[in-house]
Amino acid sequence: MSGYDERLADAEADAELEGPELLHDGYRRLERWRVTLPASGPRAEIEQNREVLRAGxxxxxxxxxxxxxxxxxxxxxxxxxxxxxxxxxxxxxxxxxxxxxxxxxxxxxxxxxxxxxxxxxxxxxxxxxxxxxxxxxxxxxxxxxxxxxxxxxxxxxxxxxxxxxxxxxxxxxxxxxxxxxxxxxxxxxxxxxxxxxxxxxxxxxxxxx
Incomplete structure (x- = not known):
């Protein structure tokens, strides 16, 4: 046990990532990913398109x-x-x-x-x-x-x-x-x-x- 409140810690996500689609490859690489967040409680499944700058x-x-x-x-x-x-x-x-x-x-x-x-x-x-x-x-x-x-x-x-x-x-x-x-x-x-x-x-x- 760390002694810290675990609610304040980042955690793995129940999400699907599909990609990447390369948008630009210059000083930094820019990609597009398709994200699927599963249904949770009253919320239906959500699909998103997200651009990600790959700085590493x-x-x-x-x-x-x-x-x-x-x-x-x-x-x-x-x-x-x-x-x-x-x-x-x-x-x-x-x-x-x-x-x-x-x-x-x-x-x-x-x-x-x-x-x-x-x-x-x-x-x-x-x-x-x-x-x-x-x-x-x-x-x-x-x-x-x-x-x-x-x-x-x-x-x-x-x-x-x-x-x-x-x-x-x-x-x-x-x-x-x-x-x-x-x-x-x-x-x-x-x-x-x-x-x-x-x-x-x-x-x-x-x-x-």
Whole structure:
């Protein structure tokens, strides 16, 4: 027994999936699936057509410098955000896709180097989450990673991916205080900062035992 209320846990669904029908295969693969939900109580059987963006496994990395009581975050342009809000220059934690067959922690270390120029110290897997399960199969693992923020680059990003990131350092106090700002932000960043606000006193234990 986990000790948690099982009503709050995701579970397997009594549903049929037929497909996929490939709609687009570019930066991301887009598929259409036919979904059948069986009759339940007074509700008759339901059939649905659903488009699924296949993003696959991803990681997020909250980079912490214990010596300076600081975080390393990045700025990166995101076209969907620019279209949705007019503000495409987003503040983010390090994040990225996991390569086929790649270990999740290795992916977190690789993305840390690519997006900030920093070598990852100890990395601890915190929890998994799905940012947008209504449209994408993206399943993300969030890591806590120790770094030396003094060595962060001003400009970074994987050249082969034509990626452009701008790392910057922020005090943990200021990052947590920003949770009171109601302006839109990315789910990865909000989840990481909310975890940090609840677990700040555990950072040294988690990263240095």
């Amino acid at each position: 496994p991803c990681i997020g990395a909250l980079l912490v410098d214990l010596e300076r009581d600081a975080l390393v975050l990045i700025r990166q342009f995101r076209a969907p955000a620019a279209l949705a809000t007019g503000k495409g220059d987003l503040v983010e934690i390090v994040a990225g896709r996991v390569e086929p067959g790649e270990d999740l922690e290795i992916a977190a270390r690789r993305e840390t180097m690519e997006e900030t120029g920093l070598e990852a110290g100890r990395a601890v897997r915190l929890f998994d989450f799905m940012p947008s399960p209504g449209i994408a199969d993206e399943n993300a693992a969030l890591f806590l990673v120790e770094v030396d923020s003094s060595k962060a680059l001003e400009h970074a990003g994987a050249a082969e991916e034509r990626e452009a990131t701008r790392p910057f350092v922020v005090l943990i106090d200021d990052a947590i205080a920003s949770l009171g700002d109601p302006r839109p932000r990315t789910a990865y960043l909000l989840l990481a900062l909310q975890w940090l606000a609840l677990n700040r006193d555990r950072l040294s234990t988690l990263l240095r035992g």
